[in-house]
Amino acid sequence: MKALTFNLGITINDVPEKEVNRDFVLIRPTRVLINGLENAIYVGLLWVEPFRILGSTGIGKIESVGLDIDKSLEGKLVLVLPYSQTYGGIGTEIDGLLSEKASIPFDSIVLLPQSKFSEKYILYPYASFALQLPNYINNGNTLIIGSGLYGIISALYLKDIVSKVIIYREDGVSPKIIGVEETRHLSQEWDNIIITTFKSWVRAFLDDISKSNTRVIMPKLMNTWPLVSSNKIRFIIPKEIDGALEFIDKKISDKLFSELVAFSNDLLASFPASKAGVIIKVDEIFK
Numbered sequence: 001m002k003a004l005t006f007n008l009g010i011t012i013n014d015v016p017e018k019e020v021n022r023d024f025v026l027i028r029p030t031r032v033l034i035n036g037l038e039n040a041i042y043v044g045l046l047w048v049e050p051f052r053i054l055g056s057t058g059i060g061k062i063e064s065v066g067l068d069i070d071k072s073l074e075g076k077l078v079l080v081l082p083y084s085q086t087y088g089g090i091g092t093e094i095d096g097l098l099s100e101k102a103s104i105p106f107d108s109i110v111l112l113p114q115s116k117f118s119e120k121y122i123l124y125p126y127a128s129f130a131l132q133l134p135n136y137i138n139n140g141n142t143l144i145i146g147s148g149l150y151g152i153i154s155a156l157y158l159k160d161i162v163s164k165v166i167i168y169r170e171d172g173v174s175p176k177i178i179g180v181e182e183t184r185h186l187s188q189e190w191d192n193i194i195i196t197t198f199k200s201w202v203r204a205f206l207d208d209i210s211k212s213n214t215r216v217i218m219p220k221l222m223n224t225w226p227l228v229s230s231n232k233i234r235f236i237i238p239k240e241i242d243g244a245l246e247f248i249d250k251k252i253s254d255k256l257f258s259e260l261v262a263f264s265n266d267l268l269a270s271f272p273a274s275k276a277g278v279i280i281k282v283d284e285i286f287k
Helices: 036-043 121-136 150-158 243-253 252-258
Strands: 002-006 011-016 024-034 055-066 075-080 104-106 110-112 141-145 164-168 181-183 194-196 215-219 235-236 262-263 275-280
Touching: 024 075, 024 121, 024 194, 055 121, 075 121, 121 150, 121 215, 121 235, 121 243, 121 252, 141 150, 150 164, 150 243, 252 262
Parallel strands: 141 164, 141 194, 164 181, 194 215, 215 235, 262 275
Antiparallel strands: 002 011, 024 055, 024 104, 024 275, 055 075, 075 110
């Protein structure tokens, strides 16, 4: 089968179909999101094993299931989260979604509405992360470092919950959010810091930009990354969570969605992503 793999570069190769382990499902992907994680692999900020099939987040239909999984799920539309609590990162530590068929751990899928489908639901992992943040932070001044999908959607959610939300950005690409400030300078005034960038300088200088009681949060996307982490950092796993789809329906307008992501039928030309994310129409590429 055809798959997009990484080996000192990104190429489309013929690879053997994967076995479906007893706690896995076989998915035929229809949409896969290229985001900051894939960009980090592409530019060398994040290492993966040679010939790893990329693709951490996406939507597809279940073709078959492993021995331990309910067969009634076959034919169902599901979302694939970027992290399996059993096996690690999808498209990083185990093979991902950018292939004709993908063998995916059952604990990293979310059943989607089968009749009322929206392309926006591919943002589920980011909404899941954002909705869990109030369990880890207080309502004080909050700095978000990184202006990708985790950063923007977290800011969108937190702006009505905490006293102040500021995004630190090194570019100016991402859409502006009413009620969210921006900065290019860092200080020690923050009650909460949310790190959503793969750039290592943030973690290296964390003590210089945080107080002793600052709460620091990152998304959990892999078991083997980051290699070095401060004891201050708490990790949140993007997982199935009540209210995520409702948040997307209510807060992610068509205008914002179009500003955040683009659609593409050209797989190789989609790296690095031109916006915060690029949705690959996998079912049209791998016909």
